[in-house]
Amino acid sequence: xxxxxxxxxxxxxxxxxxxxxxxxxxxxxxxxxxxxxxxxxxxxxxxxxxxxxxxxxxxxxxxxxxxxxxxxxxxxxxxxxxxxxxxxxxxxxxxxxxxxxxxxxxxxxxxxxxxxxxxxxxxxxxxxxxxxxxxxxxxxxxxxxxxxxxxxxxxxxxxx
Numbered sequence: 001x002x003x004x005x006x007x008x009x010x011x012x013x014x015x016x017x018x019x020x021x022x023x024x025x026x027x028x029x030x031x032x033x034x035x036x037x038x039x040x041x042x043x044x045x046x047x048x049x050x051x052x053x054x055x056x057x058x059x060x061x062x063x064x065x066x067x068x069x070x071x072x073x074x075x076x077x078x079x080x081x082x083x084x085x086x087x088x089x090x091x092x093x094x095x096x097x098x099x100x101x102x103x104x105x106x107x108x109x110x111x112x113x114x115x116x117x118x119x120x121x122x123x124x125x126x127x128x129x130x131x132x133x134x135x136x137x138x139x140x141x142x143x144x145x146x147x148x149x150x151x152x153x154x155x156x157x158x159x160x
Contacts, residue, residue, distance in 0.1 A: 052110050053139050053146035053158060056083070060123065060148065061156045062100055067125040078114065078121040078137060082106050109141045129154040 060076055063085050067074035073088040074096060082105035085096035095101070106112055114121035114135055124133045134152040138145065149157045 048107055049110055049139050049141040049144040049146050052107060053148055056137065056139070057148045057156050057158050059085070059100060059104075060150060063096065064125045064129050064131075064154050064156070066096065066101075067127055068129040071127045073127060074125045076123040078112060078123075080106075080112060080120070083112075106139075107141075111140045113138045113140070123150050125154060 063074045063076055066087070070087070075086045075088075075093065077084050077086065082103060084103040085101040086093040087096045088094075095103075114137060121135055121137065122133060123131060123135055123137075125131050131150050131152055131154050133150075135150055137148045137150075139148070140146075147159055149159070151157070
């Protein structure tokens, strides 16, 4: 079945140009798939907070590993604007080298709070990976809430 604007002249020609219903449906299906892909790639508040919490937990675990490998204390410093890593060298705190340990700012829609409600926090790992400062770091954004926990034994966990 051909769908087209019919004029008296076009009705007289059997080979008139137009689109079949199947062709139109295929185009609509392709457009619907493209629109779905676009909607699914737009990060929501929950996805942003969750991915930031995952990133934070992985970076804290890597900092703990550096403390064990190098045999020196490592600290993670939190502030309302972001977080960074330091290590103790010759009695002084110095930034931890490496791209993974660069200072990172929180994304615009993510808010930070330490477990005790303070605006800043610090997690320490000694040279065997134990943390004398166990804490829960809470990340929020909109209705989303994620918690990254560091236990006294140096274990890093995620959860509510």
